[in-house]
Structure formats: C-alpha cells, structure tokens
Amino acid sequence: MKAVKTLGQFIIEKQADFPYAKGELSRLLRDIGIAAKIVNREVNKAGLADILGDAGTMNIQGEGQKKLDVYANEQFISALKCGGECCMVASEENDDCINIESDISKDAKYVVAIDPLDGSSNIDVNVGIGTIFSIYRRISTEGKADLKDVLQRGTEQVAAGYVIYGSSTMLVYTTGKGVNGFTLDPSIGEFCLSHPDLRIPDDGVIYSINEGYYSHFPDGVKKYIKYCQVEDTKTQRPYTSRYIGSMVADLHRNMIKGGIFIYPLTAAAPNGKLRLVYECNPMAFIIEQAGGKASNGYNRILELEVTELHQRTAIFIGSKNMVNKAEEMMACFSPQLIKKNFEGEVCLQ
Numbered sequence: 001m002k003a004v005k006t007l008g009q010f011i012i013e014k015q016a017d018f019p020y021a022k023g024e025l026s027r028l029l030r031d032i033g034i035a036a037k038i039v040n041r042e043v044n045k046a047g048l049a050d051i052l053g054d055a056g057t058m059n060i061q062g063e064g065q066k067k068l069d070v071y072a073n074e075q076f077i078s079a080l081k082c083g084g085e086c087c088m089v090a091s092e093e094n095d096d097c098i099n100i101e102s103d104i105s106k107d108a109k110y111v112v113a114i115d116p117l118d119g120s121s122n123i124d125v126n127v128g129i130g131t132i133f134s135i136y137r138r139i140s141t142e143g144k145a146d147l148k149d150v151l152q153r154g155t156e157q158v159a160a161g162y163v164i165y166g167s168s169t170m171l172v173y174t175t176g177k178g179v180n181g182f183t184l185d186p187s188i189g190e191f192c193l194s195h196p197d198l199r200i201p202d203d204g205v206i207y208s209i210n211e212g213y214y215s216h217f218p219d220g221v222k223k224y225i226k227y228c229q230v231e232d233t234k235t236q237r238p239y240t241s242r243y244i245g246s247m248v249a250d251l252h253r254n255m256i257k258g259g260i261f262i263y264p265l266t267a268a269a270p271n272g273k274l275r276l277v278y279e280c281n282p283m284a285f286i287i288e289q290a291g292g293k294a295s296n297g298y299n300r301i302l303e304l305e306v307t308e309l310h311q312r313t314a315i316f317i318g319s320k321n322m323v324n325k326a327e328e329m330m331a332c333f334s335p336q337l338i339k340k341n342f343e344g345e346v347c348l349q
C-alpha cells in the first residue's frame, strides 16, 4: 500500500531545500491549510446550516457579499492572526489592508493577499468554488507593514496557492519550485499529497470564457474564439468550450487537462473584472510554475505594475501554446484601439 504524505509532512520535508529557513513560511502555509479545512467544513454543510445566501453587505467593489464570503474571510484572517507569521492581510472582502497587531505577529516577515471565497455566484448552487492566496515578504522596514508591502509585482511572490472546494477538496500551492496538489481526506482530516509535481500540458483543447459577453469583447478576443471554433484536425479543432464561472475550478480543470482561461476587458468591465493582487498574480505564479503562461493579452501578468489593492486586469492563462496563439491575435489590435471601441459601446452595467 502507498504511504500517505500529509501537507504538514510535505512542508517540513521541503523546508530542508532552504537550509537557512526558520520554518516561518512553513508555519504560514500550515495556518492557511487549517483555515481551509474549517471553511471546507462549512461549505460542505451549505444547505443544512443557515450559511447560504446574501450577507446583506457589499464589498468595496460594490459586489454583494454572501454569508460564506464573510465567514471564509473571518476564518482566514483569524488563522493568520493566531499563527503569528503574517503581519498584514489584504483581502477581496476588505477595503483596506488589515494590520495584525498581536504580540506574536509583531516581527512577522510575511504579508498575505487573499480571495477567501472565489466564485461567489456559485455558492448557492453546489458548484465548485475556491480560495486563492498569495504570500509576499514584507519590504517596509519600520513601524507597521503598509500598502507598499502588498503592492509588489507578482514576480516577488514567495508562495501562492488555491483551495478548490469541489467534488473533493484540494489545496494546490507553489513556493517557486514546481506545483504540488493535496486532496483532503475527510476520514483523517488531512490534506494528503495526491498530485505531485503538477504540469499543465503545452497544448490543450479546452477554451474557457464567458461567451455571453461576446459582442462586447475586443476584436482580438473575438478572433481567437473564432479560431477555437474552426474545424482543423491537425490542431484538434474545434476546441471544447467549458466555463464554470469559478476561476479556481476553471483553471484547475485546465491545468490538469490542458486549456486556456480568458477573462478579457469588456465594455462592462473596461479594466477587466478579475483582480491582479489576490486573483491573477497567484494563479499566474502557479500556472507558470506548472509550465504554463499567463498574460493580459500583451504582457506577462507577473510583471505588471501594481498600483492599487483592488486593481483589475484582463487575463489569458493556461497552456503555453494556446496563450501564445491568443496573444498573436491580440497583437493585431492595440490596447488603445480597444479602449476607443469601448467608448463607442453601450455599457452593459
């Protein structure tokens, strides 16, 4: 019988790769794993416990918060506070960064950016949802950690990961040395290594995009969608369209099977919908570490300048050759032209 390796054992084993590491990052990852298990327990009870539906509040982006959004946010923040390895948290659900001012956290080296529950619109209908997290080393040297600690380029991430609450619950993470996936075994309450050294195929046959917005996409995106739909046996086209509407679930599937996920600029969201700091950068880090590619259509996501906590971006992410092809088609239409076209459009919102 194959020996089981838990997330905790794996993290300790990997710490040996960094001889001068003091175990802080390992403990931080462990804290995130614990919070993920607590959130998973509630997600699994959704429908039984009074946890479905709207919380009756809005986040800074004007999006209605679900009860589970709020619950997950509280759980992750509380785990990070109690763990003592994180001095500041930035969350999709909070307008500003949260300084952790406990005695055990005062010398903490790390800041965490998090989307506690991504894919909120799927919460009430038993469809896969996720948590996305990104870890940076604090760069400010005096006083409390501040905004600049979290406004670092994606290339500066120390670790990133996601949890997918799906048909089974998985935690997938990278510290810049490949990607590993752990499945939660509910019988022992532990994440166990199930997907060592995850690699995304260079090519795929799945494209994932909300085609309902087709008429409001930039021309380069329309051109790429048409390319996906054209018959060509050599490149296995037409491709298959798969879109769940939960970035974590869509990307997890595409990472395993090969595919591209696109959330472009649209007339309704001229700066993109997805957030750079706690959605796109961590996912880009993971996908690149798995051998894939992530771009805003023109430039590498991880190199984009970060100026705002809740900054949005377009994203084209997944199998390397598919993203290259999409970029090739975007190159025919400059970002300036896209903006100009949007200005002439009727806004959806």
Ligand code: AHM
Binding pocket: 063, 092, 115, 117, 118, 119, 120, 121, 210, 245, 246, 247, 248, 263, 273
């Ligand atoms: P959320 O963070 O409010 O849940 O929104 C992010 C989600 C992504 O998971 C998903 O890819 C996208 O929004 C779906 O948006 P749309 O419904 O516009 O296709």
Ligand code: MG
Binding pocket: 092, 115, 117, 118, 119, 279
């Ligand atoms: Mg989100």
